[in-house]
Amino acid sequence: MPEISIKAETVFRVLGFRLTNTLLLSVVVLVFFLIIANMYNRAANAPKKGLFFYFINFLLKSIYQLFESVLKEKTDYFFPIMASFFLFIILQNWFELIPGVGSVLYHGVPLLRGNEADLNSTLSLALISVILIQVFGVKFLGFRGYMSKFINFRDPISFFTGLLEIISEFSKIISFAFRLFGNIFAGEVLLTIMAFLVPILASFPFLLLELFVGFIQALVFAMLTAVFVNMAITKHH
Numbered sequence: 044m045p046e047i048s049i050k051a052e053t054v055f056r057v058l059g060f061r062l063t064n065t066l067l068l069s070v071v072v073l074v075f076f077l078i079i080a081n082m083y084n085r086a087a088n089a090p091k092k093g094l095f096f097y098f099i100n101f102l103l104k105s106i107y108q109l110f111e112s113v114l115k116e117k118t119d120y121f122f123p124i125m126a127s128f129f130l131f132i133i134l135q136n137w138f139e140l141i142p143g144v145g146s147v148l149y150h151g152v153p154l155l156r157g158n159e160a161d162l163n164s165t166l167s168l169a170l171i172s173v174i175l176i177q178v179f180g181v182k183f184l185g186f187r188g189y190m191s192k193f194i195n196f197r198d199p200i201s202f203f204t205g206l207l208e209i210i211s212e213f214s215k216i217i218s219f220a221f222r223l224f225g226n227i228f229a230g231e232v233l234l235t236i237m238a239f240l241v242p243i244l245a246s247f248p249f250l251l252l253e254l255f256v257g258f259i260q261a262l263v264f265a266m267l268t269a270v271f272v273n274m275a276i277t278k279h280h
Contacts, residue, residue, distance in 0.1 A: 049228070051161040052152040064153050065161040068144065072134045072158070106130075109262070113269045121272060124175065129265035132168070135159050136227060136257025140250060145231070159227040159260070162220065169219035172268045173212065180275035188278070215271065219264065226260050 051063035079099070086096035103126070110125050111118045138144065139157030147154045158164045180189040193209050195201040230253045237249050 049162075051156060051163065054149055054152060054154060063161070064156040065158045065164060068138060068155045069135065069158045069164070071155065072131070072138050075138075076130065076134060109266065110269050113266065113273055117273075117276070121179075121269065125265050125269050128168070128172070128268055129261050132159065132223070132264055133258055133261035135164075136261060137254065139227075139231065140234075140253055140257070145235070157227060157231055159223055160231045162224045165224040165227075166216070166220040168223070168264070169216045172219055172264070172271075173215050176215075176268070176271050176275045177212070179272050183276035184278060189275070219267070223260055223264055226256060230256055 051065040053061050054064050054067060055062055082095065083099045086093055086099075089096070106126055106129060107118065107122055110122055114121050114125075135158040139155075139160070144155045144157065145153045177189075180192075183189075193205045193212075195205045234249055234253060
């Protein structure tokens with residue numbers, strides 16, 4: 044019977060620092076992303092554009108149009124951050140579906156494992172997202188203007204509404220982290236069980252399903268961040 048751990052396993056230690064299998068996969072994805080980015084940059088500066096350039100350019104434009112529907116004229120400013128969220132999460136979700144990830148063992152533990160199936164990773168992403176929302180709110184509205192959304196003594200209803208807004212901001216961290224973790228970890232469990240119970244080809248439909256789920260979860264996380272940023276930089280009336 045396959046063993047499924049809810050926490051990341053330590054693969055080895057470097058100078059006392061614990062390296063987990065989810066962290067190692069993150070490094071692999073980051074290196075892959077940097078290689079693709081470098082190749083795209085070279086292709087963009089080449090005198091003759093190739094198929095690779097137009098393919099990546101098409102993907103970036105498609106992602107840009109998604110965020111443009113939310114951020115409007117401020118899309119250029121926020122696009123690098125929102126696209127980074129989307130691309131990082133979707134690559135993490137899809138890389139865990141590569142044969143060998145989760146099955147190749149090192150001293151009895153998987154050498155690589157899906158990063159988003161680690162609650163530490165999704166919680167880190169959630170904290171980054173929510174902190175950035177507050178930073179942009181202060182940047183665009185000023186400290187007093189942004190804090191007036193949360194602290195308002197004009198009347199009891201405004202004061203009570205401000206308290207609810209504060210609770211809402213903290214709840215975003217839990218919502219972001221557990222939504223992403225729950226969906227990806229559930230997919231990891233499903234694929235593991237199906238691979239154990241049925242032949243390889245029989246689990247292929249579930250693999251396609253997880254490709255779709257990985258895309259949707261990356262899109263939901265990035266789009267929700269864009270929506271909350273747009274709300275944060277909008278003046279409170």
